[in-house]
Amino acid sequence: MSFSSPFPQVHVPTTNLYDYLFADLDDQDAERVALVDAKSGAETTYRDMVARVDAFAGALAARGVGVGDVVGLLAPNSSAFAIAFHGILRAGATATTINALFTAKDVAKQLTDAKASMLITVTPLLAQAADGAASIGLTADRVVVLDGPGEAADGHPNADDLLGAALPAPEVTFDPATHLAALPYSSGTTGNPKGVMLTHRNLAANVAQIRPLQGMRADDRILAVLPFFHIYGMTVLLNAAMHARARLVIMPSFDLLEFLDNIQTHRCTYAFIAPPVAVALAKHPVVEQYDLSSLRGIMSGAAPLDEDLGRAVKQRLGCQVVQGYGMSELSPVSHVAPFDGGLELVGTVAPLSSCGWTVPNAVSKIVDESGAEIDPPASGLSETGELWFKGPNVMPGYLNNDEATRSTVDDDGFLHTGDVARVDSSGCVYIVDRLKELIKYKGYQVPPAELEAVLLTHPAVADAAVIGVTDSESGEEVPKAFVVKQSGAELTEREVMDFVAEHVAPYKKVRQVAFIDAIPKSASGKILRKDLRTP
Numbered sequence: 001m002s003f004s005s006p007f008p009q010v011h012v013p014t015t016n017l018y019d020y021l022f023a024d025l026d027d028q029d030a031e032r033v034a035l036v037d038a039k040s041g042a043e044t045t046y047r048d049m050v051a052r053v054d055a056f057a058g059a060l061a062a063r064g065v066g067v068g069d070v071v072g073l074l075a076p077n078s079s080a081f082a083i084a085f086h087g088i089l090r091a092g093a094t095a096t097t098i099n100a101l102f103t104a105k106d107v108a109k110q111l112t113d114a115k116a117s118m119l120i121t122v123t124p125l126l127a128q129a130a131d132g133a134a135s136i137g138l139t140a141d142r143v144v145v146l147d148g149p150g151e152a153a154d155g156h157p158n159a160d161d162l163l164g165a166a167l168p169a170p171e172v173t174f175d176p177a178t179h180l181a182a183l184p185y186s187s188g189t190t191g192n193p194k195g196v197m198l199t200h201r202n203l204a205a206n207v208a209q210i211r212p213l214q215g216m217r218a219d220d221r222i223l224a225v226l227p228f229f230h231i232y233g234m235t236v237l238l239n240a241a242m243h244a245r246a247r248l249v250i251m252p253s254f255d256l257l258e259f260l261d262n263i264q265t266h267r268c269t270y271a272f273i274a275p276p277v278a279v280a281l282a283k284h285p286v287v288e289q290y291d292l293s294s295l296r297g298i299m300s301g302a303a304p305l306d307e308d309l310g311r312a313v314k315q316r317l318g319c320q321v322v323q324g325y326g327m328s329e330l331s332p333v334s335h336v337a338p339f340d341g342g343l344e345l346v347g348t349v350a351p352l353s354s355c356g357w358t359v360p361n362a363v364s365k366i367v368d369e370s371g372a373e374i375d376p377p378a379s380g381l382s383e384t385g386e387l388w389f390k391g392p393n394v395m396p397g398y399l400n401n402d403e404a405t406r407s408t409v410d411d412d413g414f415l416h417t418g419d420v421a422r423v424d425s426s427g428c429v430y431i432v433d434r435l436k437e438l439i440k441y442k443g444y445q446v447p448p449a450e451l452e453a454v455l456l457t458h459p460a461v462a463d464a465a466v467i468g469v470t471d472s473e474s475g476e477e478v479p480k481a482f483v484v485k486q487s488g489a490e491l492t493e494r495e496v497m498d499f500v501a502e503h504v505a506p507y508k509k510v511r512q513v514a515f516i517d518a519i520p521k522s523a524s525g526k527i528l529r530k531d532l533r534t535p
Contacts (some may be wrong), residue, residue, distance in 0.1 A: 001335055001365065001373055001375050001376075002363045002364065002373070002390075002480035003358065003363065003364055003365065003376050003423065003427045004358065004362070004363045004364075005357060005359055005360050005362055005363070005500075006343055006346050006357050006426070006427055007212070007213065007346070007357065007359065007360045007363065007429075008345070008360060009313060009360055009361055010205075010208045010209060010210065010211075010360045010361060011363070012201070012205045012208055012342045012361060012392050012478045013201070013204040013205065013208055013222065014175075014176065014177075014201070015176060015200075015204065015205050015283060016089070016174070016176045016179075016181075016200045016204075017086075017089055017176075017181050017183045017203050018053070018086060018089055018090045018199045018240070019066070019202075020204040020207070020208075020243070021207075021242050021243050022046075022050050022053075022084075022238060022242075025029075025046055025047075025050060027246075029046055029218065029245045030045065030046050030047035030050075031045055031046070031047065032046050032218060032245055032247070032479070033043060033045055033046075033081040033247050034048075034242065034245075034247065034248065035049060035082055035247075036048045036079075036247060036248065036249045036250060036266065036355020037078055037079050037249060037250055037432070038249050038250055038251050038258070039251075039252065042079065044079045045149045046245065049082070049083060051052065052083045052085055052087075052163055053086040053087045053169075054058070054087075054091055054168065054169040054405070055087075055162070055165070055166050055169075056083055056084060056086075056087025056088075056090070056091075056163060056171060057088075057090035057091040057169040058069055058091075058163035058165070058166075058167030058168050058169050058170060059087075059161075059163065059165060059166070059167055060088065060091040060093065060118075060162070061091050061169075061170035062165070062167055063118070063185065063285075064093045065093050065117065065118060066087075066091055066172060066174070067092035067093070067095060067169065067172055067174050067179070068092075068093075069092075069093040069117050069118070070093065070094045070095075070096055070114045070115055070117065070183060071088045071093050071095055071096070071105075071116060071117070071118045071119070072093070072096050072098055072110070072111050072114065072115045072116040072118065072119040072120065072127050072133075073088065073095050073096070073097050073098065073119075073120050073121075073229065074084060074100065074102070074119060074120070074121040074122075074125055074128075074229075075088075075100065075122045075125065075146065075229070076099040076122070076124075076125075076252035077224060077225070077226070077227060077228050077233070077250050077252050078122075078191060078250060078252060079253060080122070080146045080147070081161060081228050081229075081321075082228065082242075082248075082250075083467045084120050084146065084237065085097070085228065085234075087119075089181050089182075089200070090169050090172075091169070091170060091172065092170070092172035092174060092179075093246055094179075094180040094181065094182065094183050095112075095181070095182050095183065095518060096110060096111075096114040096116055096182070096183040096184070096185075096195070097182065097183075097228070097230075097234065097257055098111075098185075098227060098229060098423045099227075099522075099523055100112055100125060100227065100229060100231075100523065101162070101187075102128065102132075102525060103128055103132075104127070104132040104135070105127040105132070106128075106166035106289060107119075107128055107129060107131075107132030107133070107458060108131075108132040108133075108136050108245075110185055110193075110195075111132060111133065111138070111197055111215065113185075113376050113399065113400070114183050114378050114399065116138075117138075117142065118138070118142045118143075118144065119133045119138060119142065119143050119144070120143075120144040120146065121130075121143065121144070121145055121146070121310075121326060122145065122146050122147050123145055123147050123148055126145055126148070126156075128194050129143060129145075130143060132142045140154070140155030140156050141155060141156070141157065143156050144156060144157045144158070144159075144162065144171050145157075145191075145309055146158060146159045146308065147159070150217075154200045154356070154450050156516065164362065167385070170205050172316040174200075175513075176199065176200035176201045177199060177200075177201045178199060178201075178428065178449075179198050179199060179200055180198065180199055181199060181200045181203050182198045182203060182231075182234065183195050183196065183197060183198070183399060184196050184198070184229070184230070184231050184234070184328050185328075186327075186328050186329070192425075194398040194399070194401055194404055195398060195399030195400070195401075196231075196328040196329055196395055196398065197395055197396050197397055197399055198231075198328075198331055198395055198401075199396060200397075201392065202331045202393050202394070202395060203234075203235060203239060203307070203331055204393075205331070205361070205393050206235050206239075206332070206333055206359075206393040207235065207239050207240045207328075208360075208391075209333065209359040209361060209362070209393060210236070210240055210245065210333050210336060210359060211240060211243060212345075212360070213336050213338045213345070213359070213360075214236075214237065214240065214244075214270075214299075214339065215339055215340075216240065216241060216244035216248060216270070216339065217244060217246065218244060218245040220241075220244065220246040220247070220269045220270060220272075221246065221249055221267060221268045221269050221294075222237060222241045222247065222253065222264050222268065222269070222270050222271075222496055223242070223247065223249050223251070223254045223258060223259070223262055223263060223266075223268040223270070223271040223272075224237045224238075224247050224248045224249060224250045224272075224275070225251040225253075225254050225271070225272075225277075225416040226272055226273070226274070226457050227523045229300075229327075229523070230522075230523055231327075231328045231332040232272070232274075232301055232302055232326070233272075235331060235332060235333065235504060236272055236299075236301075236333070237272060241480055247266075249262055249266045249268055251404060252351060252467075254277065256280050256284060256286065256300055257286065258269075258288075258318060259277070260286070260290040260292065263289065263290065263292050263294065263295060263534060264291045264292065264294075264359070265288045265524070266313035267294040267366060268294060268295060268298075269295065269296045270295070270296060270297050270298070270299070270300075270339075271295065271297075271298050272298075272300075272301070273298060273299070273300050273301075273305060273525075274300065274301065274302040274526075275300055275302070275303050275304070275305050275306075275309070275503075275525055276463065276519075276521060276525050277300075277525070278298075278300055278309055278310065278313050278321075279456060281298075281307065281313045281316065281317065281464070282312040282313045282316060283312075283462070283486075285397055287317075289317065289465055291319075292319075292528075293318070295317060295318075295319040295322070296319055296339065296478050297319055297320040297322065297339040298313065298317070298320070298321045299318060299321075299322050299323070299324055299339070300321065300322075300323050300324075301323065301324040301325065301326065301333075301355075302522075302526055303447045303526050303527065304323075304355075304431045304432075304433070304451075304523040305321075305323050305352075305527055306353075306449075306452075306453030306456065307351070307353035307453075308453065308457060309453065309456060309457075310323070310352040310353075311352055314352070315523050320339050320340070320341070320432070321327075321352065322336075322337040322339060322341065322350065322352070322356065322403070323336075323337055323350075323352070323354065323355045323356060324336040324337065324355055324356060325355035325356070325419075325429065325431055325436050325468045327417060328387060328395075329394070329395045329408065329415055330391075330393050330394060330395070330415065330417075331393040331394075331395070332393075333358060333359055333393070333509070334358065334359055334362065334364070334389045334391065334393070334417075335355045335356050335358055335359065335364070335429050336349035336355070336356040336357070336359060337354065337355065337356030337357070337428075338356070342357065342428075346426065348426055349356065350428050351428070351430075352426040353430060354424070354429060354430045355429055355430070355431055356428060356429065357426070357427050357428055357429070358389070358427065359391065359393075359469050361391055361392055361438070362389065362390060362391025362392075362393070363389075363390050363391070364387060364388065364390075364425055364427075364429065365387075365391050365414065366382060366384075366385040366386065366387055366388070366421055366422070367385050367386050367388055367416075368384075368385040368386075369385075374423075376423045376424065376425055376426075377423075377424065377425055378425055378427075379425055380424070380494070381422045381423070381424055381430065382422050382423045382424070383422070384420050384421065384422055384432055384527070385420070385421065386417065386418065386419065386420060386421070387417045387419050387421040387429065388410075388414040388415065388416050388417065389414065389415050389417060390412070390413045390414045390415070394413065395409070395410065395415075397409065399436040409449070415497055417433055419432075419433070420432040420433050420437060420438060431449075432447050432449070432450075433447035433448055433450070437467075438469075439466075439468035439477055439478070439479050440468070440477055441468075441476060441477060441478060441479065441508075442476065442507060443448055443455070446468075446477070446479055446507065448465070448466040448467060448468075448529070450481055450508065451500060451504065451508065451510060452464050452465060452466050452527075453468040453523075454500050454503045454504060455481060455499075455500065455510075457458070457503075458491075458496075458499055459486070459489075459529050460485055460486050460489035460490070460491045461483055461484070461485065461486065461489075461491070461496075462484045462485060462486045462487075462489075463483075463484040463518070464481060464482065464484065464519065465482045465484050465519045465527045465529065465532060466479050466480065466481050466482070466510065467479075467480055467482075467483070467529045467532050468480070469512060471512075478508070478511040478512060479508070479510050479511060479512075480510070480511070480512035480513070480514065481496060481500070481510045481512070481513045482499075482513075482514050482515075482516050482519060482532055483513060483514070483515050483516070483517060484497055484516060484517065484518060484519060485514075486490050488492040491515075493515075496513045497510050497511070497513060499510065522530065
């Protein structure tokens with residue numbers, strides 16, 4: 001049977017995202033610092049941010065951008081990104097955020113699929129941005145380079161060209177329940193990326209769903225290293241933190257020393273990370289050199305966090321560590337553990353191995369291979385099955401892909417996540433692995449994430465990934481580990497296999513090992529297993 005959220009219901013906004021986040025900004029909050037660019041130290045207050053968002057929207061409107069148009073946004077994290085993103089939405093257009101690691105071909109592919117009429121970028125990414133835009137017919141004046149020399153110098157408008165005129169934001173009319181605010185593309189960890197259609201209601205609803213659970217306050221300082229172009233950073237940082245009137249300390253990319261220094265210097269209270277950052281926080285000796293005592297909580301998402309790894313981070317840093325779960329198609333958060341573990345709102349603490357409970361105004365179910373629903377147990381954990389979810393944050397579908405939409409969202413409105421999960425008696429959910437990534441060895445299911453968690457406990461292993469490969473002799477699918485050794489460490493293939501064998505059931509043993517320099521991962525921290533399968 002389905003199980004609903006244990007959290008109190010929330011009011012789901014009916015306004016557009018801009019109004020939901022900023023319409024009630026009062027004079028006191030307007031003077032608070034909203035954005036800090038960590039590298040330069042530049043600060044932007046909420047008053048200045050909203051004024052720049054309005055001016056950006058006015059400039060886009062003057063250039064013919066409005067309701068029905070799509071604008072590409074290709075840039076690393078910065079205050080300029082935040083202003084451009086919300087400026088696009090304020091103008092009534094849809095923002096398709098593009099991975100900053102994309103090649104010109106990738107950029108062109110997404111711009112074409114999204115039917116974007118303009119691209120906004122920055123100088124370090126101009127080469128691939130300009131090539132990608134030119135290949136689909138966008139002229140120089142339709143490629144905005146925020147930090148560039150300006151339209152008069154090279155034909156590309158810059159931020160000063162757009163903001164200098166201080167044009168008023170346009171009057172736009174659309175239905176927030178159906179009008180697309182954002183068009184991110186699924187990460188493509190198991191196949192080709194698809195355009196995920198997210199409405200203003202989707203994004204506003206998800207902020208409303210998670211705000212009471214996160215407990216962010218206006219005096220919090222949030223370290224923003226997750227990429228804003230990814231839905232995790234977009235909702236949890238760029239939108240939810242803004243709604244809380246918190247201060248975002250923005251990093252353009254992850255660097256461990258800068259990450260630690262920013263927490264220490266800015267006295268950050270919360271950090272949102274992906275598991276690869278947790279590995280560094282648990283294992284790297286340099287962590288001991290920094291004062292991280294301001295941290296009250298760390299939330300990990302984008303991929304399952306191993307319980308032992310999470311506990312190691314918690315003990316080392318002396319702060320709460322919790323998990324959340326979601327996906328682009330869910331705007332993205334569907335399950336979360338509050339920073340107190342759930343004690344106040346649920347009356348119990350979520351185990352660190354879980355991703356928490358269903359968010360407010362939503363229901364979940366776990367379904368086995370036959371289509372039968374798995375009931376939450378009276379005690380312990382349920383059997384495994386695919387996690388399904390229904391709520392106001394579920395996307396309306398994939399762009400121009402009805403077949404993929406029908407296979408993902410059923411007629412009852414449940415989104416089939418493709419993730420294998422279990423549930424306990426309180427409704428707390430535990431992610432086992434991706435359904436498509438489970439290794440089938442002699443009829444047994446072997447979750448790669450479980451083996452990766454074991455490998456990461458080895459002191460000589462810096463990082464690891466596991467996939468299923470076909471054994472040339474038996475024809476069976478077997479687990480193969482890709483291992484990154486700690487600097488200066490000595491480790492053999494046999495030592496890796498023996499170590500895993502000591503910790504898992506015989507059918508789960510690693511049977512092949514390869515040592516590599518780095519594990520391929522998406523910007524959000526997901527392991528790109530398809531890249532490991534590429535010869």
